[in-house]
Amino acid sequence: MTTAQRIAIASPAEGLMVFDNDEGSFFYFDGTVWVELEGSVTRDNYKLVKSAADLADELAAGGGTEYLFTTDFMYEINGTITLAAPINLNGAYLVGEDTNEDILVRVGGTIFEGDTGGSIRGLTLVASGPGAAVFNLTGSTGTERFVFRDSVVANSTSVGTISSYGLVFISIVQYVSNAAGITFDDIHQLLLNSEGWASDNTGIYQTFTGDFDIIAKQGGFSKVVGATAAIDITGVSALTSGNISNVNFYGGGNYVNGSSPYTGYDFSNKWDVDSPGIPVETDGVASGNFYFNGTLTTGFSQFISNGTPVEVQGTGGFDAPRLFRFIASEGNNKLTYDGIKPRKISSKCIDVYSCR
Template sequence: MKNLNLKIAILTIITVISFNYNAFSQVGIGTVTPDASSMLDISSTKKGMLAPRMTTAERVAITTPANGLLVYDISENAFYFYQSSTWVKMESESASRVNHKIIKSAADLSEELAAGGGSKYLLTTNTLYEINGTVDLAYSIDLNNAYLIGLDTNEDILVKPGGTMFVSSKGGTIKSLTLKAPGGTIFNMTGNSTNSFVFRDSIVVNSASIGTISGYGLVFFSIVQFSGNTTGITYSNISDLLLSNIGWFSNNSGTYETLTGTFDIVEKQGGFSELNGAAIGLDVSSNPTVGKGILTGASFSGTSTEYVKKYTVGSYSGYNFNNAWTVDCPGLPVESDQLASGNIYYDGDITSGFRQSVSNGTAFNLIGNSNSNTTTAVNLLRMSSPQNNKLTYLGKKTRTFQINATLSVRGETLSGNFYAFFIRKNGSDSLIETNTLMRVNNTSDISSNAISGTVELAPNDYIEIWGQRLIGSGNTSIAVFSLNMNIK
């Protein structure tokens, strides 16, 4: 009996030891040597592992699924795994993006180098090239209507130590990259009116020159930062140039942005230009032809004395642009049709004035007959004074103006005569509401007359100060000692 009990005890101990060993060791199916890193190692050269299969309704009905739970959805013919309170579909390779290439070094562009004849990387049209890490380029890239992107601007970097980084006769897109061309140029790109070039969410640093972009139908820069560059960029002959939230730091030098040639639209909104020393933010001194220019919300600041190198033709004293532009930026004078204004004044001898002949009741322009009325124009914006006693509106939009004018007048003869002085538009339209009256009591009195009113002017409309005798006859004259007209 004792021997039987001893055998039972020994068998029990062996069973427990064996159970504990199996509970904490790897399990192998089809192998007696499961991998040490795996709890379950299935080995076969003829069969696979079959995961639980179920419909979508059955999958989503699983109660409290654990993170990492894996099933095969037969409704969608796809694997799903559970993660952070949601089912995640595992896409197959056939469902991933086509025309997609990851570039980790210049060696990954060997096919493109061959396509470029061994002298440049000719990218494949409509292909997405994803830059992963820092790529040192031995040749220029011809964008060729491809898409060149990174996932992390600070980590995905293109470097071209000399020469030009991008050359292209077509367009394309560059996004989320840092570009460096120490001793070289970033862009030398010339397209045509059917091409578009998009550059956004990127950084350009430590380059000798940003370069030139010309000839495109559309160029769109958005959220691009420039830092530590020696020379800026020139835009030339582009139909639509759109610049949004571009940042130029003070460690850039030279001229940041230059416009040359002809543009349908130039629109620069937001962003900043920090300008120190001899740096220039925007150069329009070549007098580019712009159908519509909009420069708003971009901040110009720094110690530079010339934020904008102004138009040499068509701009106004104290301003930078011509009539095609609307400008409203911190650091720059505001320019728009709504602020169009001007002033003229008689610049002759105030003690003798000028003489104006009067004939019966005929209206007369106060240009003078002897000691002619010579006027000087000042404070002009979207206005000109092509001849004495005239202000011409040069803006693009029809708008209403406030007019204020003053005259100091003496009747030379014929006491008792009455005169009206008023504003006339375009030489024929008398603005009766601006009438001011003068009665000649004696020929030694000088009358001070104020004229005010409003007028609607279209582009190239003009105004003048006119007079007319209301009571009296025969030929006479008046003397005008001062004349001033302001419009705004």
């Protein structure tokens, strides 16, 4: 009944309970006044989803080929939902209360597709079967925002791809028994926090390609045993700033497929890397050396006096091995600092033939 009809009830019995359609809530009469039943109010822009049938309106809105969610709507998943089509988040919020109980499943297809942003929290996601993937998201303007947190991705054919977003923030997500990882492509700001990649994942856990402003991967772990690699940055074409810190790489497998101008290292000078299991690569540990590899007794043509600066010359050649964020030039006889951050540089000559 309406609010007006409820109020118009003549001499309601004490304890009488009615549902007020205008208020969207139950009321009972306490003998004197009508009292709204505590806990009966549901929030606006909210839908509880206990089966795929509860998303019939969204499937119709998506033309039968996708579940088109309503922008700024909250969808709460309760139980295991097997999807017949992908979800287009369309700026909606998708939540669960318990990753052990609240599960989205898609067999032979993608769970999330579309070109808009949105938020996912508190769910387990499973995309199994040929061609299946959890994500296939490509932003339409490059400004979209996507947040994924407090969730589990398990037993999936592929975690998938996220491309051309303004912001992607993934936090406290566990990856278990997935056959292939995720590719991030052309993300303006990519923030990865406290992710856990178990050793039963295969393929490359995380691949980065294209242009990025910021890549920040902090905390969590990657246990690599049979997988191809934990991360692959060989496809990064442009980066303003990259950071990998306090991520525990272990398990004995291949941790990084890298691309670095410095022999024996994986990252360019755009990165600050300080995590257990992989070499520290920051400007703070930049180093380099050069040495004369000619005949010591006849190779030098100039006199070197103590305290007088002079270019080291010789009829032989110079080698400059073990360079990290230094560049050798002028016949390997000159070292130039190649880091981004200003730092103090100290030098030492072991003898007149070898300096660093």
